[in-house]
Amino acid sequence: MRLTLSTLLILATIVSMVKADEQGRLKPMIEHPEWHINITDWSFYAPFGVGIIKGVTIENTSDISYKDVTIRLRYYGRQIS
Secondary structure (H helix, E strand, O other): OHHHHHHHHHHHHHHHHHHHHHHHHHHHHHHHHHHHHEEEEEEEEOOOHEEEEEEEEEEOOOOOOHHHHOOOOOOOOOOOO
16 A cells, blocks of 8 residues: 555656646747747738738747737838839
8 A cells, every 4th residue: 555655656657747847848949939930931022012912821930839920021122213
């Protein structure tokens, strides 16, 4: 009986340590998704002063899935007279 109880206590301790380690590894992926999402391929052109982006490829390098990813692009152009 004592051996079974000790074995269960040791297994419970190991499981809690593994879960804590997993949460520690995933924490940066949850708090800073911008570190793990890369724009790898895109094309940009500006006909008639309007910026157009097409062919965007988004790469997720983390172990978790993200949804509703928003890409913000700042386009600065100058008017040619």
